Amino acid sequence: MSDRYTVRRDGLRLDQVAREALGSWTNGIVEATLDRNPGLALLPTILPVGTVIDLPPRPAADPVRKKVAKIWGEA
Template identity: 55%
Template sequence: MRYTVPYGGRRLDQIARETLRSERGGTVEAILTANPGLATLLDGATVPAGTSIEIPETYRPAKSGRRVLAWE
């Protein structure tokens, strides 16, 4: 799936949340892996407006080992 960044740019974590429904579990890294050279275009963490990027459709989040509760 192709995604074109809207006017004003968008942070990479926001793109991951919008397209992959999460910014966690390696989603940002999966987008960077699917788009070699994307990291060089970033202005901080923001992808410039008009940039067309490939969103990996077969991405599966990494399984976490153990859950840690806040009070532990």
């Protein structure tokens, strides 16, 4: 069973819903939400009140980060 979110106030965008409900809007969360909700991308940027959104699973608490080579030392 997946989680659902219902837009209950004016002025919310999908990235704001993702941040509020899932704690992040990065790492493909908005895209995953659009994949799970056919037709959601056809709605206005500001989501209408009453819109029901099927949410993807909550992301891992600590995403894996790539080690970046430092060409100028450890400054």
